[in-house]
Amino acid sequence: MDNDRDRSNHIAIIGLAGGFPQSPSIEEFWRNLSQNRELISFFPDEANSSSTHNLVMKHPDYVCAKGILEKSCLFDNELFNYSVRESELMDPQGRKFLMWAWEALENAGYDPEQYDGLIGAFACCSVSSYLFFNLFPHLQIHAKAGTDEMLAVMGCDKDFLATRISYQLGLKGPSKTVQTACSSSLVTIHDACQSLLNYECDIALAGGVSITFPEKAGYLYIKDGINSQDGHCRPFDAASSGTVSGNGGGIIVLKRADEAIRDRDTIRSFIIGSAINNDGKDKMGFTAPSINGQAQVIAQAISNAGITPSEISYIEAHGTGTQLGDPIEIEALKQAFASSKDSSLRCFIGSVKANIGHLDAASGVAGLIKTVLCLENAEIPSLKHFKTPNPKIDFSSTPFSPVKETQFLNDRKTPLYAGVSSFGIGGTNAHVILEAAPKLPLSLENELLDVCPFSAFDPDRLQELLKRFVTFLKQTDECLRDIAYTLRVGRKQQGERVLFLCKSKTELISEIEIYCRTKILKENDHAPHALMQIAKRWMKGEKIKWHECDLLVGKRIQIPQYPFKLKSFYVEPLINKPATVPVPPTQAKKRTIYDEIESIWCGVLKLATASKEDDFFAFGGDSLLALELCDSIRQTFYIDISLRELLESPTLGQLQNRVSQVLLDSLEQLDERQTAEIQEFL
Numbered sequence: 001m002d003n004d005r006d007r008s009n010h011i012a013i014i015g016l017a018g019g020f021p022q023s024p025s026i027e028e029f030w031r032n033l034s035q036n037r038e039l040i041s042f043f044p045d046e047a048n049s050s051s052t053h054n055l056v057m058k059h060p061d062y063v064c065a066k067g068i069l070e071k072s073c074l075f076d077n078e079l080f081n082y083s084v085r086e087s088e089l090m091d092p093q094g095r096k097f098l099m100w101a102w103e104a105l106e107n108a109g110y111d112p113e114q115y116d117g118l119i120g121a122f123a124c125c126s127v128s129s130y131l132f133f134n135l136f137p138h139l140q141i142h143a144k145a146g147t148d149e150m151l152a153v154m155g156c157d158k159d160f161l162a163t164r165i166s167y168q169l170g171l172k173g174p175s176k177t178v179q180t181a182c183s184s185s186l187v188t189i190h191d192a193c194q195s196l197l198n199y200e201c202d203i204a205l206a207g208g209v210s211i212t213f214p215e216k217a218g219y220l221y222i223k224d225g226i227n228s229q230d231g232h233c234r235p236f237d238a239a240s241s242g243t244v245s246g247n248g249g250g251i252i253v254l255k256r257a258d259e260a261i262r263d264r265d266t267i268r269s270f271i272i273g274s275a276i277n278n279d280g281k282d283k284m285g286f287t288a289p290s291i292n293g294q295a296q297v298i299a300q301a302i303s304n305a306g307i308t309p310s311e312i313s314y315i316e317a318h319g320t321g322t323q324l325g326d327p328i329e330i331e332a333l334k335q336a337f338a339s340s341k342d343s344s345l346r347c348f349i350g351s352v353k354a355n356i357g358h359l360d361a362a363s364g365v366a367g368l369i370k371t372v373l374c375l376e377n378a379e380i381p382s383l384k385h386f387k388t389p390n391p392k393i394d395f396s397s398t399p400f401s402p403v404k405e406t407q408f409l410n411d412r413k414t415p416l417y418a419g420v421s422s423f424g425i426g427g428t429n430a431h432v433i434l435e436a437a438p439k440l441p442l443s444l445e446n447e448l449l450d451v452c453p454f455s456a457f458d459p460d461r462l463q464e465l466l467k468r469f470v471t472f473l474k475q476t477d478e479c480l481r482d483i484a485y486t487l488r489v490g491r492k493q494q495g496e497r498v499l500f501l502c503k504s505k506t507e508l509i510s511e512i513e514i515y516c517r518t519k520i521l522k523e524n525d526h527a528p529h530a531l532m533q534i535a536k537r538w539m540k541g542e543k544i545k546w547h548e549c550d551l552l553v554g555k556r557i558q559i560p561q562y563p564f565k566l567k568s569f570y571v572e573p574l575i576n577k578p579a580t581v582p583v584p585p586t587q588a589k590k591r592t593i594y595d596e597i598e599s600i601w602c603g604v605l606k607l608a609t610a611s612k613e614d615d616f617f618a619f620g621g622d623s624l625l626a627l628e629l630c631d632s633i634r635q636t637f638y639i640d641i642s643l644r645e646l647l648e649s650p651t652l653g654q655l656q657n658r659v660s661q662v663l664l665d666s667l668e669q670l671d672e673r674q675t676a677e678i679q680e681f682l
Contacts, residue, residue, distance in 0.1 A: 067246025319351025
């Protein structure tokens with residue numbers, strides 16, 4: 001690390017977390033990018049599904065393509081102390097962002113409860129389609145919707161995205177949700193940098209998330225619109241016809257660079273300059289891009305970085321693959337780089353949207369994380385789908401070259417610089433200049449006794465965490481001192497605990513494996529008395545500020561992350577629920593009313609079997625599930641069972657008797673077809 005260089009106006013990126021289409025982690029994201037994989041999913045069968053009610057999906061120009069974030073509705077509600085109902089009514093964007101914030105701080109090696117400085121949160125998300133499509137239809141027919149409406153608004157409104165993070169993780173710096181359309185997440189990063197430089201906080205989380213519902217929903221292609229004709233995004237290519245949407249997002253952890261160097265943090269990259277602006281009226285319309293606006297923000301960011309355009313090796317472009325936007329972006333870059341007098345200047349250009357699609361509010365942080373990984377690995381993956389330049393772009397008259405083949409940057413000038421652009425509908429533009437961070441040498445082993453504490457929410461999570469560490473310890477070159485130090489200062493101290501006193505990684509592996517088999521801790525008779533006292537206090541549940549103890553000091557490194565206990569929380573949209581298909585008479589004779597009600601009951605509660613004594617509400621039933629149960633009974637038997645009647649008949653047996661009685665009393669009101677169907681149950 002160049003400690004002599006003035007870093008007083010630079011920001012260090014010290015942590016990363018997130019998830020992208022077919023890439024549930026940052027590591028998987030880089031593997032996919034380096035292999036030049038397209039991560040868009042195609043689902044033509046969805047448009048032909050008999051349960052689909054949206055006629056537009058039958059249109060010949062409907063494109064069944066999207067970048068899908070796998071397991072987007074999974075959440076560890078117990079860790080964050082959310083009830084099942086609160087979790088269901090919280091937008092999956094908020095749930096994912098909360099878990100990413102936890103992971104990002106772990107990746108950086110900081111526990112907010114032990115850190116004495118202020119930590120800020122800067123966040124953004126897309127509009128909550130989960131609230132509109134999944135929750136509102138239920139809430140509108142809910143007889144007691146007041147509480148649920150409040151929970152849904154608190155769980156889905158953009159206003160609470162950043163403050164939820166601050167509340168749950170105990171962050172006391174600025175907490176701010178930013179919304180500038182597609183450029184939102186890169187603007188959060190600029191704002192976080194400014195907050196750090198103004199000493200409003202000492203560490204900042206910044207990023208965004210976009211998860212839209214229905215998850216398997218494409219779009220209707222419109223000529224000269226923003227969306228691609230065939231579901232492939234081809235930035236700067238002659239065959240480009242637009243972009244395709246994607247789900248995902250990410251968070252970066254930022255710190256003033258000189259302090260990050262002083263504290264021996266693992267620095268992923270430096271932000272040495274950034275800028276934001278707006279086009280104003282200098283364009284054809286509100287949604288149109290502006291050459292001047294983009295050129296000015298890029299030039300300003302380069303100027304703020306204190307470098308020249310000729311020093312930049314790579315630009316991660318906004319790159320939506322539209323016939324209008326791509327030529328404008330290249331012309332803006334050309335103007336921004338015009339001050340360079342270096343005629344030999346060549347700068348590579350790419351766009352992550354070719355791999356994952358357009359992540360809306362989270363697209364900027366996706367591009368920035370990709371670029372950080374490129375600088376870390378000194379490698380720029382080839383631009384997916386790029387074959388022939390867009391004829392409206394004369395690359396030969398510019399310094400820019402789309403990345404046709406993977407570029408390895410080890411032999412290029414040092415340091416490495418890259419720029420990241422993000423432009424929002426409405427005209428807010430953002431650009432960030434990154435500098436590659438030199439890799440710190442590995443610390444040397446010292447064979448001194450060290451304290452290795454592990455904790456989790458419950459015994460199962462602790463066991464899983466220990467298993468992860470055994471695998472990690474067998475593979476890593478990091479020394480025990482740095483591993484133990486990060487465990488102490490970079491992990492939340494939870495209720496289920498175990499602590500090992502070891503002198504080497506080999507000894508730690510052995511003790512963990514013995515403990516996992518026997519739940520017995522090895523006695524350490526040679527440990528100093530003071531060390532044993534601290535260990536005993538911690539094991540009894542006391543929260544220790546480890547940095548205040550006289551223990552070995554190391555550097556914060558990347559170690560295995562906490563294993564969340566994930567469960568699915570998802571309210572099915574009413575519009576997509578398939579209608580109950582009447583049972584053919586030949587099959588219906590085998591089933592009674594009682595059988596059918598038990599089947600409906602088990603389906604709603606997701607049970608394999610049930611007995612007559614089972615209580616609906618004791619088995620997880622709530623108001624929304626009660627409405628679903630009543631609706632299924634109505635569709636099957638053509639009678640109405642009210643919520644009050646369900647409350648008065650909460651067991652399966654009571655409900656069976658109640659439905660049978662109401663059905664017999666209502667037979668005269670049914671038409672001939674309905675009567676014939678019901679007779680098969682009698």
